[in-house]
Amino acid sequence: MATTESVDIRKVxxxxxxxxxxxxxxxxxxQHPATHGTLRFKLEVSGETIVKCDPxxxxxxxxxxxxxxxxxxxxxxxxTDRANYLSPLxxxxxxxxxxxxxxxxxxxxxxQYLRVIMAELSRLADHVVSVGLQAMDLGxxxxxxxxxxxxxxxxxxxxxxxxxxxxxxWTRVGGIFRDVPADxxxxxxxxxxxxxxxxxxxxxxxxxxxxxMDRTVGVSALTKEQAxxxxxxxxxxxxxxxxxxxxxxxxxxxxxxxxxxxxxRNEGDVYARYLVRMEEMRxxxxxxxxxxxxxxxxxxxxxxxxxxxxxxxxxxxxxxxxIHHFKIVMPGHGIKPPQNEIYSSTEAPNGELGFYIVSxxxxxxxxxxxxxxxxxxxxTFPLQTQNGLLSDAVASLSSLNIIAGELDR
Amino acid sequence: xxxxxxxxxxxxxxxAELPPGVKLAPGDPxxxxxxxxxxxxVARGLNxxxxxxxxxxxxxxxxxxxxxxxxxxxRPREGYRGEHYLKKDEDGHVKCxxxxxxxxxxxxxxIHIEAEATPTDWNNRERYPRRFEIDMLRCIYCGMCxxxxxxxxxxxxxxxxxxxxxxEAKVYDRDKLMKTGEDLGISLSKHKYxxxxxxGAVPHKKAH
Numbered sequence: 001m002a003t004t005e006s007v008d009i010r011k012v013x014x015x016x017x018x019x020x021x022x023x024x025x026x027x028x029x030x031q032h033p034a035t036h037g038t039l040r041f042k043l044e045v046s047g048e049t050i051v052k053c054d055p056x057x058x059x060x061x062x063x064x065x066x067x068x069x070x071x072x073x074x075x076x077x078x079x080t081d082r083a084n085y086l087s088p089l090x091x092x093x094x095x096x097x098x099x100x101x102x103x104x105x106x107x108x109x110x111x112q113y114l115r116v117i118m119a120e121l122s123r124l125a126d127h128v129v130s131v132g133l134q135a136m137d138l139g140x141x142x143x144x145x146x147x148x149x150x151x152x153x154x155x156x157x158x159x160x161x162x163x164x165x166x167x168x169x170w171t172r173v174g175g176i177f178r179d180v181p182a183d184x185x186x187x188x189x190x191x192x193x194x195x196x197x198x199x200x201x202x203x204x205x206x207x208x209x210x211x212x213m214d215r216t217v218g219v220s221a222l223t224k225e226q227a228x229x230x231x232x233x234x235x236x237x238x239x240x241x242x243x244x245x246x247x248x249x250x251x252x253x254x255x256x257x258x259x260x261x262x263x264x265r266n267e268g269d270v271y272a273r274y275l276v277r278m279e280e281m282r283x284x285x286x287x288x289x290x291x292x293x294x295x296x297x298x299x300x301x302x303x304x305x306x307x308x309x310x311x312x313x314x315x316x317x318x319x320x321x322x323i324h325h326f327k328i329v330m331p332g333h334g335i336k337p338p339q340n341e342i343y344s345s346t347e348a349p350n351g352e353l354g355f356y357i358v359s360x361x362x363x364x365x366x367x368x369x370x371x372x373x374x375x376x377x378x379x380t381f382p383l384q385t386q387n388g389l390l391s392d393a394v395a396s397l398s399s400l401n402i403i404a405g406e407l408d409r
Numbered sequence: 410x411x412x413x414x415x416x417x418x419x420x421x422x423x424x425a426e427l428p429p430g431v432k433l434a435p436g437d438p439x440x441x442x443x444x445x446x447x448x449x450x451v452a453r454g455l456n457x458x459x460x461x462x463x464x465x466x467x468x469x470x471x472x473x474x475x476x477x478x479x480x481x482x483x484r485p486r487e488g489y490r491g492e493h494y495l496k497k498d499e500d501g502h503v504k505c506x507x508x509x510x511x512x513x514x515x516x517x518x519x520i521h522i523e524a525e526a527t528p529t530d531w532n533n534r535e536r537y538p539r540r541f542e543i544d545m546l547r548c549i550y551c552g553m554c555x556x557x558x559x560x561x562x563x564x565x566x567x568x569x570x571x572x573x574x575x576x577e578a579k580v581y582d583r584d585k586l587m588k589t590g591e592d593l594g595i596s597l598s599k600h601k602y603x604x605x606x607x608x609g610a611v612p613h614k615k616a617h
Contacts, residue, residue, distance in 0.1 A: 329557045
C-alpha cells in the first residue's frame with residue numbers, strides 16, 4: 001500500500017486519535033489460554049506497556065473452606081485433591097500432616113517414606129508440566145507435549161498406587177488408605193531411570209534457546225526484599241536468592257534423613273524460576289531414589305484404631321475391630337480431636353502450603369483455612385508487570401504457575 | 410550440556426558462600442556469541458525434534474469396542490476406583506445389610522438407601538436394602554464407601570468409561586449395581602456371613 005507523506009490521524013481514525021497519549025483498559029482473561037484457569041486481569045495499557053495491573057480472582061470460587069465445615073477429617077481429603085489439581089498428592093499429604101499434628105499421632109516409618117516418595121513424584125509431575133506450559137506460553141510447543149508424556153507416566157504410577165489418576169484422595173488421618181502394590185519399587189525405579197533424559201532434553205531445547213532467553217532473562221524480576229515482604233514462597237522465592245524451603249526449614253515426615261540440596265538463583269526473573277524448577281526436579285529424583293533405598297517394612301498406618309480404620313479382614317470377624325470401624329465411620333461418633341487450633345505447613349510444588357485447623361472437639365472441624373502458595377505468589381504480579389510489556393505478563397504468569405483452584409478456594 | 414551451561418557457577422555467589430545444603434541452580438543468563446547467532450541453536454533444537462518422529466508413538470487410538478487390546482484401550486489394574494457394583498452372598502441375594510455406613514462415609518452424599526426386614530426365607534440376616542441408589546453423576550469415585558463397608562458388599566470396579574444418554578440413566582439402582590458385578594464376573598463376595606444366621610461375629614481364631 002502506498003503511503004502518503006503525512007497522514008492526519010484525526011481524519012483517518014478519529015477514535016484512535018482520542019486514545020493517543022492516554023491509556024486504555026484491557027482484559028487479560030478470564031478465558032485467556034495463558035491465565036491457567038479462570039483468572040482475570042484488568043490491565044491499563046499505554047501502547048504495549050502495562051501501566052497498571054489489577055488481578056481479579058473469584059471466577060473459580062468453589063467454597064472449599066466452607067465445605068470443610070460439613071465434612072469430617074477423613075472426608076475433607078477429597079476436597080484437597082481439587083484445590084491444586086496439578087499436584088493433588090502434595091495437598092493430600094499436607095492436609096494429613098496437619099490433621100496428625102492436631103490429633104497428636106505419628107505415622108510409622110514406612111508410611112512416612114511412602115508419603116515422601118509420592119510427594120516428590122507429585123512435585124515432579126507439577127514442575128515438569130509447569131516448565132512445559134511456561135515453554136508453551138512462549139511459543140515452544142514441542143517441549144510441552146514431551147513434558148505431558150512424562151506426566152502421563154507419573155499418572156500411571158499414581159493410578160496403580162491410589163486407584164485414580166488425578167483425584168487421588170490417597171491419605172487418611174493417621175496414614176494412607178491402602179499399602180502400595182507389590183511392584184511399586186519397580187514402577188518408580190523404571191520411571192526414574194528414564195526421567196533425567198527428559199530433563200536433559202528440555203534443557204537442550206530451552207536453556208540456551210535464544211528466543212526463550214530473550215523472553216525470560218531479566219523479565220519480571222523480583223528482589224529478595226519484595227519477595228519476602230509479599231510472603232512469596234517456593235521456586236519464585238528461591239529464584240530471588242532466599243534458600244527457604246519448608247522441607248529444610250521445618251522438616252516434616254522423614255525429610256531430615258534424606259540428603260538433598262535447595263537450589264537457588266539470585267536474579268529473581270522468569271529465567272531464574274525456570275532454572276530453579278529444573279534443578280528441583282533433579283533433587284526430587286535424588287530424594288525418591290534415597291527413600292526407595294531406605295524404604296522400611298512394617299505398617300503404613302498408625303496402629304491407634306481410635307483414629308485409623310482397623311484392617312478389613314479384622315472388621316469382618318472381630319467384634320472389637322468392627323466397633324472401632326463403626327465409631328470412626330458413623331457421624332456423631334467419628335474421630336474426635338482435642339479442642340485446639342493448629343497451623344501446619346508443607347512444601348508444595350508452588351511453595352508453602354499451610355492448613356490452619358480450628359477444632360471444637362467434635363467430629364467436624366470448626367474451620368479449615370488453607371494457605372495456598374498461589375495466592376501470595378499472585379499478589380506480586382502487579383509489581384512484576386508494572387511498566388513491562390504485555391507479552392512479558394504472559395511469561396511472568398506462567399512462571400508463577402498459578403493454580404486458580406487453590407487461589408479461590 | 411554445553412560448556413556455556415556449566416559456566417553458570419561463575420555468576421552470583423561462589424558455592425563456598427552458600428550455607429550447606431543450598432545449591433546454585435546451574436545455568437547462565439548471558440548468551441555467548443554463538444548463541445546470539447541463533448541459527449546454530451535452531452539447528453540443534455530441530456535436530457532433536459526430528460529425532461522424535463522415529464520414536465514410538467505414546468498416544469493410543471482409543472477404541473472401546475476393542476477392550477482386550479492394550480494398544481486400543483487402557484485397562485486399569487486391580488484397585489482402580491471406577492464404577493461401583495454390589496456383591497452377592499452364596500444364595501444370590503444382595504450382600505448388603507443396609508447399615509448405612511457407605512452413605513455416611515460418602516463425601517459427595519450420593520448414596521441413598523431404604524432398609525427393610527429381609528423376607529422370611531433369607532436366613533442369614535435381618536435387614537436388606539429395599540432401595541439402593543447411587544447417583545453416578547454426583548459420585549466422585551473416592552472409594553470411601555468400599556472402605557466403610559463392614560460386610561464386603563459394595564466395591565469399585567475398574568470400569569471408567571461412564572457414558573449415558575440421559576441423567577436418569579446414571580442413577581444406578583440396586584439391580585443395575587448387582588448386574589454390573591455379574592457382567593464383570595466378580596459379584597460373589599469372598600466373605601461369608603456367620604453360618605448360624607445370628608448377627609454379629611464368630612469368635613476369632615487368630616491370636617493377635
